Amino acid sequence: MTRPGAGRRILPYSLLVGQEELCTALEIAYVDGAVGGVLATGxxxxxKTTTVRAFSLMVAGELPVTLPIGATDDRVLGGWQIEKLMQGAAEPEDGLLVEAAGSGSRILYIDEINLLDDYLVNIILDVASTGLLSVQREGRSEHRQQVDFTLVGTMNPDEGGLRPQLLDRFGLVADVAPEEDPERRHRIIETVLRFEAERDDPGSAFLAEAYERNATRKAELDAARERLGSVEYGDNTLRDCARLAAAFRVVGHRGDLVLGRAARALAATEGAAIVTGDHLRRVAKPALVHRRSTEESGSLPVWGAEHDQQVDQLLSTATGQDR
Structure with a gap:
């Protein structure tokens, strides 16, 4: 259960209004780390940042390991302790990647990831996907170790994009749009102001209930992790993954794999024993939106209602053909 004192300045996860797409992506990546990282764009x-921090507090009781702006590659990847090296003793010093792997949430969070140097983003994504960190400093022997963490990045597309090669390395992309419904905007204001008024009150029933809901959701996600391996794919689920990827002209085959893994993780979170077309339908956008062919390097292709209809039609047609 999240310790109330651990993040009293962060809105509890269960009190978030909206954010459904990002919350679902984070939960899927938590249940099955093989899905890959999560990129939130908006x-x-x-x-975006509040949601990531609230999620980390819920599942681990601590904030995610965060890459600060201007971090050097030594700080990120690790290297050698300079004082020891000057004395002729090569003693490794862990970087943020190892810290993230050893943290409770196993999340490495990068805000404004699109403003980070491409070479460093590429290295981080490579380590996240392979689980192997290799560091060589000052001509000393190479230091290798296994690391296991989920990369979560956020970005404002108005400030620039990521190269398609880097976008593809993220498992899921969540589009975080401002709430337009006046009622939901009202709920956001009301919830945030009440939280700010009561966050220092140890007797707040409002927050006690929120933390209890957090604990319940964490237990559900942990249970989903445990039963993930027992969730089976439907007879034509994997074929449907390939059909969807082909229909959207997805570059490479990583999207097909992520689509299947994400659908199974979603099924596990809902206690389903078999992955269905509905699970595929609901993860199609975050798994494929950033992998479609585009001539606009660094931009995220738009996904509209017509694309949802295309997914529905393809899955419905496939179901009819397979009967």
């Missing part, structure tokens, strides 16, 4: 002020 304009400023849409609570």
């Amino acid at each position: 304009q400023r002020g849409t609570a």
